[in-house]
Amino acid sequence: MNDTPFPSLSSACGQSTATRPRRAYALVLLPAVLLLMTEPAYAYIGPGAGFAVGTTVVTLFFAFFAALGALFLWPFRWAIRVLRRRRAHGRASFKRVVVLGLDGLEPTLVERYLAEGKLPNFARLKQSGTYQRLATTAPAMTPVAWATFLTGCNPGKHNIFDFLTRDKRTYLPELSSAQIRPPRKTLNIGKWRIPLSKPDIRGLRKGKPFWNILGEHGIFSNIIRMPITFPPEKFRGVLLSAMCVPDLRGSQGTFSYYSTNDWGAGDSPRVEDYTGGEQVRVQREGNVIRSHLVGPVNTIATNGGPLRCPFEVRVTGADQAVLKVDGQSIKLTRGEYTPWVRVTFKAGLGVKVRGICEFLLLETEPEFRLYVTPIQIDPGHPALPISHPKVYAPYFARLLGPYATMGLAEDTWGLNARVLDDAAFLHQCVEADDERADMFFDALEKTRHGLCVCVVDGPDRIHHMFWRYLEPDHPAYHGQGGRECRNAIEEMYVRMDELVGDTLAECDDDDTLLLVISDHGCTSFRRGVDLNCWLEQNGYLRLKPDGRGQKYLAGVDWSQTRAYCVGLTGIWLNLRGREAQGIVDPADAPALREEISRKLSGLKDNDGATAINRVFDAHKIYNGPYKSEAPDLIVGYNRGYRVSWEAAIGQPTDELFRDNTKAWSGDHIVDPALVPGVLFCNRKLAAQDDRAPHIADLAPTILGLFGVEAPPHMDGRPLTVS
Amino acid sequence: MHALNWLLINLGNAAQWLWEALKSACAAAWDGVDFVLNPVLSPVLAVLNPLCTALADGAYFVLSPLPVWLGLAIISVLTGAVMLIAFRYTSNQKAIGRARDDITANLLALKLFKDELGVTFRSQGRIMGALLRLQWHMLRPLLIMLLPMLLLLGQMGARYQWRPLRPGEQTLISLRLAPAHASLVDAQLDSGPAAIIEAGPVPGGGELVWRVRAGEPGRHMLRVNIAGATVEKELVVADTLKRVSAERLGSRWTSQILHPTEPLLPAGGPVDSIAIQYPAVQSYLYGANWWILSFFVLSMASALLLKPVFKVRF
Missing domain, CATH: 1.20.5 (Single alpha-helices involved in coiled-coils or other helix-helix interfaces)
Incomplete structure (x- = not known):
């Protein structure tokens, strides 16, 4: 072209005949060839x-x-x-301390299965290291015991005495560990209420977790699903909260049961069994059932009721259906859970609340029945802070997929109400444990230096719900259930043993100290004791004329009541100046506590069996700034007994003892001496003064292992590690 | 210092040699692919191109009352939406989601466990692995969408890359001779009312070149008589933006994709290609080489905005 009198055509047109084939390559070949292109524009082949x-x-x-x-x-x-000067690692005895918490593992069963050779990995730990029973708190309850574990303090210093406490003004029961209140400042525009501040989420547990102290010394901690860590606190490490994380509705678990028949009709559950869930009666139109999931209350609409997420189920066969919810189409098979399904509740103004739930088709003919787990906070888009830092929960959601976030992830109420059968409940337990194990092993991989703690809830839930299979004469034993349910407890121990085996493989080095512990044990719950009935019979509590049977203490005549029971652990005095309608003079309180304690200790059942071993005066067994918040008396029941379901919700009856026929057939809210936990360690471990180790000792022990001195307010004493 | 210079020079030479070798290897690979694809794709494109041109003419007729930028925006947004839906149904969304989640999880791990160097490096490795998996899962939708996208881009290029000649405007017409006829110097250009021939043909470099001045407005057909054959080439004269074809080529399916609005030149003839030097469209929104950027940004933005609506992961 240069020998022509004309300018180059090709350069003017932005193309060259020589490069033409090369551009064509770029049109077809993939990224590697794109590098060779002279004109990248045509590399674009769609969004x-x-x-x-x-x-x-x-x-x-x-x-x-x-x-x-x-x-x-x-x-x-x-x-x-x-x-x-935070070289704590330099003074540490171990680079890493791993604590595997197996909630509620019962020493007598551990010892029995060890003797039978069914727990080879626990046996290995015992042989090469330590096995001891671990003294627990009074009361022996998960939130109390784990709060003591993480603070190293007695309950009088951490303020957790029960799942429930009572509102001193209204006497209504409320959650003892956290309060969630709507934002304080809002801007009302028409029908909208725009929040100008965050919801007020307040943790009621006091005291500093020992991993906060480690963090102050530059030591990293990875804490997975430790109870009583909601709302999560800032510290040097990562944490995923557990017990007391609510479901999306703000409750501690509300399942939904959709059926075309009434509650109690035919073979469906009876209405009196209903607790912790709700039934929605649905209509079948041909093969289609339409209804909605119920979400949280719409806080940004001035007249906002609960948010709803509509769904449709199309029955396609005797045991098959197709669920359409939130733009997803999911196949339902009778008796099989769906995977976690993400659902969105739209509040308006672009605000969405995301949750996850599982669906279980129970029946298609002749009646339609569908169970939906409590709708849990979506860990991928948490509506409330459930981890520290905030991205830790989404991190696991990305890594492992959706997972249960609720504190009590397994729906014990669903089984109690007989909406779920044993197998369906067991599935939830195993699934939750598997999720937990995946998180734990990721934490072990990521935390090569510092503290790694994980709590697995399955043992506690399975003990609670399957204990009846250990005792064929248990009032709740009806002979039902398949082999896997009859052996659920033993198989759970074998699964936990495998988990311990896998953990040992991950901790197989000289720089890691492994502790496997349980916060308490478990025993039978055969008979419920209505403490309000006892108080009434002994003149401490008076009911209004029509007050019997009313829940939440609504039937109590406060002007003549000196003591009452609500919650799972004990008795409160109706103290003047503390309770809104208190009548007991504070000066008389010690004598009254002594009197009730004396009368109640050694209480006999109708057949002469001892129902209550002893009663603890909270003011004597606790010390610390919060001991006045405790129930005045903590009841130490004998094996087989516990506070009755009715007394726990403040519903006085006229029956002092009542058979427990619910699936919830095992419990541990008894005399703490009867239900210690377990302590395994891959090193020799002993208390300095030869006393039995206590769960409060573990916090100062672990601090010591990292070369950090335990603060003087801790009640536990370090164990010696060799 | 001398040794360092020697090292740098030799490293540079080695890199250049590798680059050239890679390009040669790609070119050789392409020749093989081209050999296989040409007999298959060329007839297909011969059928598809007139259909696409007719469709595009219809669409642009509808858009013609609108400003050019708005027409481009509408096409881009619609393309983004359509390609998004196509992507959803042609890709393995579950696997793509899994790879994406792995990438995000490991990026978060970099932040969460920044004091553990081992975690940092393991996460790096996993991110690379997940990226490779992601690319692999993109391959199928990418290949499926390749042809429609190329057809669309070809049609858009014919409308936004060059503008028609204005009446009286001067340009060059270049005819590239086939290698067997490279020595020909004589040809007659019959321009009719489309253009006035001012000079040419001027031979050189295997080409014959005319300088012409645009005549009456309209879509005209130029005819070149050469070695007993007649070759036609469309010439568009107009004051507004219209579809133009800057070049008419023969023999390869790739040419059909790049210049889809005119049929191929007959095979075995004396002419390899015939090109008109249309002026480039001048606009930062829809002008030459800018239209593709606008299209890219708008289609990507619409896909991004519509992604949650159609629940697509990419």
Whole structure:
């Protein structure tokens, strides 16, 4: 072209005949060939691929610089720790301490299965290290015991005495560990109420977890599903909250049961069994059933009721149906849970609340019955803070998929109400434990230095709900259930043993100390004691004329009542100046406590069996600034007894003892001496003064293992590790 | 210092050699692919291109009352939406979601466990692995969408890359001779009312070039008589933006994709291609080489906005 009098055509047109074939390559070949293109414009082949290439580049960029940054900053971070004299690792006996909490593991059963050779990994731990019974708190309850574990203090210092406490003004029961209140400041515009501040989420547990103290000394902790850690606190480490994390409705678990028949009709559950769930009666139109999931209350609408997420079920066969919810189409098979299904509740103004739930088709003919688990906070988009830092919950959601976030993830109420059968409940327990194990092993992989703690709830739930299969004469034993249900407890121990085996494999080095503990044990719950009935019979409580049978103490005549029971652990005095309608002079309180304690201790059942071993005066067994918040008397029941279901919700009856026929057939809210926990360790471990180790001893022990002195307010004493 | 210079020079040479080798290998691979694809795709495109051109003419007729930028925006947004839906149904959404989640999880791990160098490096490795998986899962939808996207881009290029000649405007018409007829120097251009021939043909470099001045407005057909054959080429003269074809080529399916609005030149003839030097469209929104950027941004933005509506992961 240069020998022509004309300018180059090709350059003017922005193309070259020589490069023509090369451009064609770029049109067809994929990213590697794109590098060779002279005109990148035609490389674009749609948004999907565009984003793929774009995000890949961005991801590589971030990943590379994040790694470079971490590498570059690591020496500086290390130097800063040194300069701040936080070289706790330098004084530590171990690089890593791992605590595997198996909630409610019962020593007598552990010892029996050990003797039968069914727990080889526990046996290995016992042989090479330590096995001892671990003294627990009074009362022997999960929230109380774990709060003591994490603070190293007695309940008088951490303020957790029960799942429930009571509102001193109204006497209504309320959650003892956390309060969630709507935002204080709002802007009302028409029908909308715009929140100007965050919801007030307040943890009621006091005291500092020992991992906060470790963090102050530069030691990282990874805490998975530790009870009584909601709302999560800031510290140097990561934490996923557990017990007391509510469901999306703010309750501690409300299942939904959709059926075309009434509650109690035919073979369906009876209405009197209803607790912790709700039935929605649905109409069948041909093969289609339409209804809605119930979500949280709409707080941004001035007249907002509960948010709803509509769904439709189309029955396609005798045991088959198709569920359409939130733009998803999911196949339902009778007796099989769906995977976690993400559902969205739209509040308006673009605000969405996301949850997850599982569906279980129970029946299609002749009646339609569908069970839905409590709708839990979606860990991928948490509506409430459930982890520290906030991204830790979404991290697991990305890594492992959706998982149960509610504190009590297994729906014990569903089984109690007989909406679920044993197998369906067991499935929930095993699934939750599997999720927990996956998190735990990820935490072990990620935490090579510092503290790693994980609590597995399955043992506690399975003890509670399947204990009846250990005692064929248990009032709740009806002979039902398949082999897997009859052996649920033993098989749970075998599963826990396998978990311990896998953990040992991950901790198979000289720098890791492994503790396997339970917070308490478990025993039978055959008979319920109505403490309000006893108080009434002994003149401490008076009912209004029509007050019998009313829940939440609504039937109590407060002007003539000196003591009452609500919650699971004990008795409160109706103290003047503390309770809104108190009549007991504080000066008379010690004598009254002594009197009730004396009369109640050794209480006999109708057949002469001892129902209550002893009664503890909270003011004597606790010390600390919060002991006045405790029930005045903590009741130490004998094996086989517990507070009755009615007394727990403040519903006085005229029957002092009543058979417990619910599936919830095992419990541990008894004399703490009867239900110690277990303590296994891969090293020799002993109390300094030869006393039995106590759960409060573990916090100062672990602090000591990292070379950190336990603060003087801790009640536990360090165990000696050799 | 001398040794360092020697090292750098040799490293540079080695890199250049590798680059050239890679390009040669790709070119050789492409020749093989082209050899296989040409007999299959060329007849298919011969059928598809007139259909696409007719469809595109219809669509642009509907959009013609609108400003050019708005027409481009509408096409881009619609394309983004359609390709998004196509992507949803042609890709393995579950696997893509899994790979995406792995990437996010490991990026979060970099932040959460930044003091553990081992975690940092393991997460790096997992991110790379997940990215490779992601690319792999993108392959199927990418290949499925390749042809419709190329057809669309070809049609859009014919409308936004170059503008028609204005009456009286000067340009060049270039005819590239087939290798067997490279020595030909004589050809007659019959431009009719489309253009006035000012000079040419000027031979050189295997080409014959005319300089012409645009004549009456309209879509005209130029005819070139050469070696007993007649070759036609469309010439568009107009004051507004219209579909133009800058080049008419022969022999390869790739040419059909790049210049889809005119049929291929007959095979075995004396002419390899015939090109008109249309002026580039001048606009930062829809002009030459800018239209593709606008299209890219708008279609990506619409796909991004519609992604939650159609529940697509990419």
